[in-house]
Amino acid sequence: MLRQHPTARFILQRAGWYLLTFLVAVTINFFLPRLGTSNPVDIILAKSTGGLSAQAAREKEESYLKEFGLVKLDGHGNIRRDTTIRMVKVWDASKQASVSKPDTLIKPIKASSLDQFFTYVKMSLSGDLGTSFQKYPKKVLDVIVQAVPWTIALQLPTIVFGWIVGNVLGALAAYRRGMFDRVFFPVALLISSIPFFVFGMLLVYYFAVVLGWFPAMGGYADEIIPSFSFEFFGSVAYHYVLPFFSIFLILAGGQAIGMRSMGIYELGTDYIKYAKWLGIKESRVLIYLFRNAMLPQLTGLALSLGTMIGGALITEMIFSYPGLGMAMLSAIQNNDYPMIQGVTLIITTCVLIANFTVDIMIGFLDPRVKAGLQMGGN
Amino acid sequence: MKLLKNLLKSPMFVIGAGLFFGTILVALLAPLFYSVTLDRVGEQYAAPGMGHWLGTDNLGRDYISLLIMGLRSSLYVGFLAGIIATAVGTLLGIYGGFKGGWIDDLLNMLTNLFIVIPSFVVLILISASFKDGRSLTLIGLIIGATTWTWSARAVRAQSSALKSRDHIWLARINGDGTLAILVKHILPYLLSYVFMVFILQIASGILSEAAISMIGLGPLDTQSLGVILNDAKSNGALGDGVWWAFIPSTVLITMIVFALYLINTSMEGVFNPRLRK
Numbered sequence: 057m058l059r060q061h062p063t064a065r066f067i068l069q070r071a072g073w074y075l076l077t078f079l080v081a082v083t084i085n086f087f088l089p090r091l092g093t094s095n096p097v098d099i100i101l102a103k104s105t106g107g108l109s110a111q112a113a114r115e116k117e118e119s120y121l122k123e124f125g126l127v128k129l130d131g132h133g134n135i136r137r138d139t140t141i142r143m144v145k146v147w148d149a150s151k152q153a154s155v156s157k158p159d160t161l162i163k164p165i166k167a168s169s170l171d172q173f174f175t176y177v178k179m180s181l182s183g184d185l186g187t188s189f190q191k192y193p194k195k196v197l198d199v200i201v202q203a204v205p206w207t208i209a210l211q212l213p214t215i216v217f218g219w220i221v222g223n224v225l226g227a228l229a230a231y232r233r234g235m236f237d238r239v240f241f242p243v244a245l246l247i248s249s250i251p252f253f254v255f256g257m258l259l260v261y262y263f264a265v266v267l268g269w270f271p272a273m274g275g276y277a278d279e280i281i282p283s284f285s286f287e288f289f290g291s292v293a294y295h296y297v298l299p300f301f302s303i304f305l306i307l308a309g310g311q312a313i314g315m316r317s318m319g320i321y322e323l324g325t326d327y328i329k330y331a332k333w334l335g336i337k338e339s340r341v342l343i344y345l346f347r348n349a350m351l352p353q354l355t356g357l358a359l360s361l362g363t364m365i366g367g368a369l370i371t372e373m374i375f376s377y378p379g380l381g382m383a384m385l386s387a388i389q390n391n392d393y394p395m396i397q398g399v400t401l402i403i404t405t406c407v408l409i410a411n412f413t414v415d416i417m418i419g420f421l422d423p424r425v426k427a428g429l430q431m432g433g434n
Numbered sequence: 435m436k437l438l439k440n441l442l443k444s445p446m447f448v449i450g451a452g453l454f455f456g457t458i459l460v461a462l463l464a465p466l467f468y469s470v471t472l473d474r475v476g477e478q479y480a481a482p483g484m485g486h487w488l489g490t491d492n493l494g495r496d497y498i499s500l501l502i503m504g505l506r507s508s509l510y511v512g513f514l515a516g517i518i519a520t521a522v523g524t525l526l527g528i529y530g531g532f533k534g535g536w537i538d539d540l541l542n543m544l545t546n547l548f549i550v551i552p553s554f555v556v557l558i559l560i561s562a563s564f565k566d567g568r569s570l571t572l573i574g575l576i577i578g579a580t581t582w583t584w585s586a587r588a589v590r591a592q593s594s595a596l597k598s599r600d601h602i603w604l605a606r607i608n609g610d611g612t613l614a615i616l617v618k619h620i621l622p623y624l625l626s627y628v629f630m631v632f633i634l635q636i637a638s639g640i641l642s643e644a645a646i647s648m649i650g651l652g653p654l655d656t657q658s659l660g661v662i663l664n665d666a667k668s669n670g671a672l673g674d675g676v677w678w679a680f681i682p683s684t685v686l687i688t689m690i691v692f693a694l695y696l697i698n699t700s701m702e703g704v705f706n707p708r709l710r711k
Contacts, residue, residue, distance in 0.1 A: 265672070407552050
């Protein structure tokens with residue numbers, strides 16, 4: 057019954073496709089870090105078991121192996137051990153020959169990469185991103201949950217304001233052309249070709265170091281303990297200015313360029329010429345024009361909201377802003393693979409959700425796609 | 435030829451191409467006129483002055499030498515990634531779009547899959563796993579291998595639109611094979627388009643390398659503009675006001691990318707008469 061309905065079928069189909077993409081992304085996220093030359097688990101073991109007694113080192117190793125899903129577990133969550141008795145050759149000095157003896161070490165059964173992979177997929181789907189190496193025994197998800205509000209607080213207003221300002225300016229440039237456009241367009245093009253991180257560095261240098269107007273780094277002053285006080289929020293707002301502008305200006309420039317060329321394109325279409333020829337009021341024509349030019353821009357907005365979580369990694373690093381970017385930087389510097397994988401998985405998931413939303417949104421907003429859907433349904 | 439004449443009439447193209455080829459010339463020829471060295475030639479962060487016009491870095495190395503090497507690396511990565519991404523994307527896009535059917539569906543699915551998985555994420559994951567052997571070439575290869583999807587999507591749409599033109603049917607009736615049709619009758623129509631894609635891919639390759647170097651996962655075997663920025667940031671040059679540590683390389687990166695965008699935009703204007711006015 058539900059399957060018969062064209063809209064429901066469309067949504068289900070897209071959902072299925074994105075689920076498949078998600079599984080591919082999880083697979084990539086699992087296998088890529090294992091491609092390289094270094095085995096992260098060996099590194100962390102070597103680092104953490106130095107100076108311990110043999111017994112303690114073995115216990116620690118086994119707790120790590122269990123924590124990172126590298127050994128098989130029985131039904132009670134205990135490590136499964138190899139209980140078959142194996143014979144090992146031991147040198148017997150009295151007989152001057154090697155003799156066979158039963159092995160006294162009962163080793164845990166190692167999980168194959170495939171087993172590890174299934175454990176990883178199961179954990180990821182249930183929202184468990186594992187344990188951080190660097191901040192052991194802290195969970196990766198806890199670190200991420202602490203950092204994400206900062207990232208969203210930085211990115212959401214920036215993206216929304218940048219989008220609005222950029223589109224208004226771009227629309228004006230498309231409609232006015234002339235002098236305004238001739239000055240505006242190259243400037244917007246130049247601004248939008250400055251990489252985010254470069255612009256951030258220049259802002260820090262000029263406004264924080266040279267002029268000393270704003271703080272150069274951090275999300276709030278070091279001596280303040282985060283709390284719901286005016287002092288804390290004042291400090292946060294003060295630290296917010298430079299990171300905000302470093303993203304805002306470039307984003308607005310890019311949006312303006314997109315809106316300008318969409319506007320010019322729509323101005324040349326037949327329906328606008330026809331509407332003008334009919335003598336429809338100019339303000340009315342403009343509404344037609346921008347409603348059509350807006351669609352790709354709206355898609356752009358939704359997509360940049362999806363890249364919001366991952367989009368400011370480097371900006372955050374430059375400003376030492378306490379968001380996901382800093383968490384990622386410190387994870388990279390410390391070879392904290394579970395943390396890196398956790399952050400990349402979160403970023404990918406957000407991007408996928410945004411794309412899914414855009415697909416559905418376009419299905420409803422764009423009359424051409426909608427018509428295609430209904431025809432496909434009959 | 436007529437195309438080139440049209441392009442040369444556009445001031446944006448002339449400025450963009452001039453800047454870009456100027457940069458390439460400087461990168462190629464500078465070592466002939468300037469003794470490039472990575473040896474210690476002065477004290478830590480010596481200010482610009484006689485002898486070292488752009489000062490020295492935290493290890494006392496001459497910044498002009500570092501910038502020349504960095505510029506060469508960045509251009510190398512840009513071209514390597516750009517060529518791979520454009521070649522793979524064009525090949526898959528042109529073939530899928532022309533063939534249609536299940537091959538097209540499969541290639542299309544692959545493209546869409548890797549378009550939504552952020553390429554920067556893949557770049558981070560691979561770079562992080564190559565802890566020792568991370569070379570400039572490896573990074574270029576990875577960038578190319580993760581960004582071909584955009585070219586593939588763009589070229590596929592064009593190729594698919596061309597395949598039902600009359601001259602293609604004529605070629606088929608003449609008994610031309612798929613390869614012959616693709617090379618003789620479809621590729622020529624797409625060349626300008628592919629070239630524009632290539633220009634953008636070079637820019638994105640240079641930016642990706644700079645970005646991945648900025649987060650500390652850059653090449654270990656050489657200097658690059660991104661590595662210079664990362665060194666400046668991690669040695670506190672930014673907070674200490676050592677402007678010569680980061681301003682020249684930021685200007686260079688921005689200039690190259692701006693030049694490439696100018697070339698791309700002006701070509702769009704020439705190829706798409708609607709934008710001309």
